[in-house]
Amino acid sequence: MTRSTKLTSKIRNLKDYHSRIINNVIPQPTGIDAANTLKYFSQTLLSILKDVPNIPAESYGPRQRDSVRLSIFPNLNYSGLYHAVLNMIDLVPIVQIGQLELGEAVLNVLGCLVPFLEHELLDSLPYTVASTLAIFPPTLHKDTIDLLCSNLLPMTLGFDGCVEPSYASESAAAIITMVFQHTDNGSYHSQILECFMSIKRDIIKDILSIIAYGPPSARAPAANLLFYYWPQLNPSLSDRRGIHYKYSAWPPVLCQRENCVNSGNCQAVKMCLNPALAIHSRDKPPPLYICSDCADVLRKDHSEYMMDILLPMSHVSTICENKNCKSKNNATLSTCFSIECACFNGNRPIRYCQNCHEVHHASQQGIRHVYHLSIPVIWSCTPEMQRYLMDAIISLLKEAQPLESKRSLEMGEELRHRIGEEDDMFEVEDAGERKLLSRYGIWLLVELCKPKDDIPIEILGRLLGMLFQWFDATAYLPDDNVGNALERLKSEYITNWLKEVNKSHLEVIVSCLLPHPVEYARVGGFWDTLATRTTQIKEGLNCFFCLVPYDIITFQVNNTGFRLIQNILLTFFLTVIY
Numbered sequence: 355m356t357r358s359t360k361l362t363s364k365i366r367n368l369k370d371y372h373s374r375i376i377n378n379v380i381p382q383p384t385g386i387d388a389a390n391t392l393k394y395f396s397q398t399l400l401s402i403l404k405d406v407p408n409i410p411a412e413s414y415g416p417r418q419r420d421s422v423r424l425s426i427f428p429n430l431n432y433s434g435l436y437h438a439v440l441n442m443i444d445l446v447p448i449v450q451i452g453q454l455e456l457g458e459a460v461l462n463v464l465g466c467l468v469p470f471l472e473h474e475l476l477d478s479l480p481y482t483v484a485s486t487l488a489i490f491p492p493t494l495h496k497d498t499i500d501l502l503c504s505n506l507l508p509m510t511l512g513f514d515g516c517v518e519p520s521y522a523s524e525s526a527a528a529i530i531t532m533v534f535q536h537t538d539n540g541s542y543h544s545q546i547l548e549c550f551m552s553i554k555r556d557i558i559k560d561i562l563s564i565i566a567y568g569p570p571s572a573r574a575p576a577a578n579l580l581f582y583y584w585p586q587l588n589p590s591l592s593d594r595r596g597i598h599y600k601y602s603a604w605p606p607v608l609c610q611r612e613n614c615v616n617s618g619n620c621q622a623v624k625m626c627l628n629p630a631l632a633i634h635s636r637d638k639p640p641p642l643y644i645c646s647d648c649a650d651v652l653r654k655d656h657s658e659y660m661m662d663i664l665l666p667m668s669h670v671s672t673i674c675e676n677k678n679c680k681s682k683n684n685a686t687l688s689t690c691f692s693i694e695c696a697c698f699n700g701n702r703p704i705r706y707c708q709n710c711h712e713v714h715h716a717s718q719q720g721i722r723h724v725y726h727l728s729i730p731v732i733w734s735c736t737p738e739m740q741r742y743l744m745d746a747i748i749s750l751l752k753e754a755q756p757l758e759s760k761r762s763l764e765m766g767e768e769l770r771h772r773i774g775e776e777d778d779m780f781e782v783e784d785a786g787e788r789k790l791l792s793r794y795g796i797w798l799l800v801e802l803c804k805p806k807d808d809i810p811i812e813i814l815g816r817l818l819g820m821l822f823q824w825f826d827a828t829a830y831l832p833d834d835n836v837g838n839a840l841e842r843l844k845s846e847y848i849t850n851w852l853k854e855v856n857k858s859h860l861e862v863i864v865s866c867l868l869p870h871p872v873e874y875a876r877v878g879g880f881w882d883t884l885a886t887r888t889t890q891i892k893e894g895l896n897c898f899f900c901l902v903p904y905d906i907i908t909f910q911v912n913n914t915g916f917r918l919i920q921n922i923l924l925t926f927f928l929t930v931i932y
């Protein structure tokens with residue numbers, strides 16, 4: 355039998371397993387039967403890779419790969435195999451015996467298929483693999499994240515910063531959400547995010563969109579990691595009180611070379627994307643990861659294939675890490691994930707001040723680095739980014755609201771949590787921790803939304819409307835760490851910001867406090883529930899009284915503030931009368 359006919363008949367076996375399991379036909383194949391067939395495919399694909407002739411490194415960029423693939427691999431039904439394997443994913447949670455074996459074999463063969471697939475199929479693979487986190491046994495989480503971070507994402511997205519959007523790069527937010535939502539291991543969270551930070555330039559947009567629109571279990575890690583990797587967003591770097599987030603570094607990849615000098619127990623420092631090196635690998639599909647001793651051995655023949663790999667960003671410096679930095683203001687605002695810069699920092703992503711950032715990223719080479727800058731003030735963001743930032747702030751401020759109102763608001767979400775496997779995780783997460791997340795929203799609001807003339811009042815009004823609901827939700831805080839941390843923000847930090855708004859946009863403040871505020875200011879609190887008109891007025895008045903102790907509109911000169919309060923109250927009473 356030729357390799358091609360054998361492959362076809364084995365694909366037919368897979369389809370047969372699938373229909374017998376789905377239709378409950380006796381005898382039922384076990385997960386182990388299906389896994390053994392899948393192992394045949396992995397071995398076949400690996401053996402093809404080991405026969406591959408030497409491909410010049412420069413002809414194996416992400417764009418040339420399709421033509422390389424056609425010219426060097428035997429003509430087999432790879433896409434047929436790919437679809438048959440994808441079909442097996444749904445079987446993993448329903449087979450009685452061998453779930454783990456089947457899940458593992460599916461992930462394995464998908465990894466081996468990567469060099470053989472055309473771009474269009476490859477593009478959706480990272481998201482498909484990430485979605486198995488929801489249905490495969492949790493013991494496979496590590497394999498799944500490793501497959502994504504050390505194989506699929508570098509192989510599909512390359513290292514040009516994803517300037518050209520593709521399906522794979524556009525699914526970044528969805529993939530990260532899957533990892534945050536279905537795993538509670540902090541090292542997986544940092545691993546997936548740092549992986550994307552090293553290949554996608556505008557990853558900040560994805561993080562903000564997860565905070566804005568993601569499920570609760572993904573919002574919290576997204577917010578914590580945003581402030582971990584962008585510490586300049588934190589206005590009180592010295593004040594670490596109440597910050598509970600602790601970074602966990604992801605475990606290093608170990609050397610995969612067949613005859614590793616250190617028997618494979620050594621941390622890999624280099625990676626080779628080119629399948630021509632597969633012959634040196636034990637049982638792993640490309641890319642091949644090797645330790646520094648093995649790199650010395652292989653360098654003679656393959657030096658042009660090797661690239662250094664990044665190490666975990668276990669420290670995020672707030673001062674410039676360029677050893678020759680001469681700037682007076684050496685506060686950091688950029689992080690470069692390109693190895694050409696990271697190599698100055700022991701292969702960890704490096705943090706630069708303004709000046710050093712410009713020096714390193716002005717040249718033709720430097721312009722192409724994958725680096726991350728601060729978020730600009732909201733008024734100078736693109737409309738898309740403005741929307742994400744505004745919605746992220748609103749979502750964070752809503753974290754301070756009591757859970758009951760969130761329950762009714764996000765019924766579907768909460769219900770799923772209560773019956774799902776994440777039940778425990780969500781219950782343990784206490785209300786205080788959630789309320790504390792709202793502080794991030796305040797920081798983003800005050801630091802990035804400084805009021806000035808000529809700004810879209812819809813954005814300002816919406817943010818104000820939500821901020822007033824936050825005052826309402828945090829009016830009666832317990833006298834503990836969380837309560838004090840939030841209360842401290844009100845007395846000066848927020849009030850100073852509000853004073854500025856008062857000077858330039860008093861009319862927007864007033865319009866948000868009236869019994870029937872403009873549409874865009876109706877956000878958060880009771881506005882998210884199906885409240886009656888009477889409740890709306892009652893709640894609105896209550897919210898207004900929560901603000902009175904903080905002198906929000908009384909710091910006017912000439913007593914205009916008092917007159918305004920009178921007028922607002924009068925409007926409330928008139929509304930009630932009619």
Ligand SMILES: [Zn+2]
Binds near residue numbers: 610611617646647648
């Ligand atoms: Zn080695």
Ligand SMILES: [Zn+2]
Binds near residue numbers: 634655656
């Ligand atoms: Zn070789």
Ligand SMILES: [Zn+2]
Binds near residue numbers: 674684707711
């Ligand atoms: Zn510097």
Ligand SMILES: [Zn+2]
Binds near residue numbers: 695
């Ligand atoms: Zn750089």
